[in-house]
Amino acid sequence: MSKKNLKIAVIGCSGMAKRHMAGVVAKEGAELYAICDPATDGRVERRRDEFNPTVVCSDYRDLVNDPNVDAAVIVTPDDLHLEMSAAFMRAGKDVLCEKPMALTMEECEEMMRVEKETGKKLMIGQVCRCTPAFVLAKQLIDEGRIGELFFVESEYAHDYGIARGYNDWRVNPRREGFIGGGCHAVDLLRWIAGDPTEVHAYTNHKCLTDWPVNDATIAIYQFPNNVMGKVFVSIGCKRGYTMRSCFYGTKGTIVCDNTSPTLQLFENLGGKAADGKKPDYTEAKEIPVEVNNHNIVAEIDAFVDALNGLKPMPVSSMEGASTVAVCRATVEAAKAGKTLPITYPKA
Secondary structure, three states: OOOOOEEEEEEOOOHHHHHHHHHHHHOOOEEEEEEEOOOOOOHHHHHHHHHOOOEEEOOOHHHHOOOOOOEEEEOOOHHHHHHHHHHHHHOOOEEEEEOOOOOOHHHHHHHHHHHHHHOOOEEEEOHHHHOHHHHHHHHHHHOOOOOOEEEEEEEEEOOHHHOOOHHHOOOOOOOOHHHHOOHHHHHHHHHHHOOOOEEEEEEEOOOOOOOOOOOEEEEEEEEHHHEEEEEEEEOOOOOOOEOOEEEEEOOEEEEEOOOOOEEEEEOOOOOOHHHOOOOOOOOEEEEEOOOOOOOHHHHHHHHHHHHOOOOOOOOEHHHHHHHHHHHHHHHHHHHHOOOEEOOOOOO
C-alpha cells in the first residue's frame, strides 16, 4: 500500500490509546480518521474533542465495514486482540495490535494464520523497542562496548492495585500478570540477547490477594551463547513503575531504566594490567537519554513507514508470538515446579 494519507482507526480511547492517536496525528502521511470505544465514562467524548476525528463510534464493527479505513490500531484489553485484529485483516485492513499479541499461543497462531491468508500486515506494539534508553543499550551492546554478554536481566514492577483498568479488565483469570505486563521485559531481553531455550520460574501471591492470578514471578532463562537471564515481574509491588534492566558483558556493564534520564555505562576507566594496574570499572559514565517509557510516536512512525513500503515491519507477528511463547512457558514452568523447554511458533 502506498498512499499520501493512510486513514487510520484507533480502537480504544484509554490513556494509552490517546498516545496512539497523538502518534497518528504527528505522522506525515497518516490521518486519524476514526476512534472507537464502548466506554461510557466520558473518555470517548474527551478524545473526540482533543483530536477531532472524522468518525466516532462505539462498535468497532462499524469501522471494519468502513471502506475508508486503511489500517486499525488495536488498543483494547488483551482478550479482544484476536477477534478485532482478525476482523480488520479479513476486511482488507492492516493492523497494529498492542502487546501482548494475545493471551495464548493458540490465539497468536490464529492471528498469524489470518495474516498469511489475507496478505495484510500485522505489527505488535512491543514499545520497549522504541524506548530511548533501551535503544541506546542495544546499540552499545551491538557495537561491542561491553564485550560479550554473559548475563541479562529486566524487571516489570507496576502496582496494578491502583491500575485495575476500565471495568476491572486487568482483573481477569485468563490474564496472567507475567504475560499481560511482563511481556515488556521478556521482549526486551529477546530483542537484545536472542530467544531463550528453557525457563525455570517461581511465583507467589501476597500483594493482590483478591485477584485471581499470582502477582509476582521470577524467571531464570538460558539464552543463546550460554548467556544467563532473569526477569522479575510484580503487578502488586508498592513502588513507582519501573523497568530497570542490566546487561553484563565481559568488558563492561549497562544499567538503564525506561524512567531514568540517564543510562549508566561501566567501562574500564584506564587501568591496564600490563602496567601493573588493575582495570577500573568502579565508576559509571552517565549518558543522558530521553525519558519516554511509552514512545508510541516512534511506534506509529515505524508502522506507517512499513505500510508505505519504506521500511520493514519492526515487530512482526512472529516476534510478538515468540514473546508470548516465552511468557506462557514461564507461567507453565512455575505451575509445574520444574525447568521447561520453550517452544516457538513456526512461520
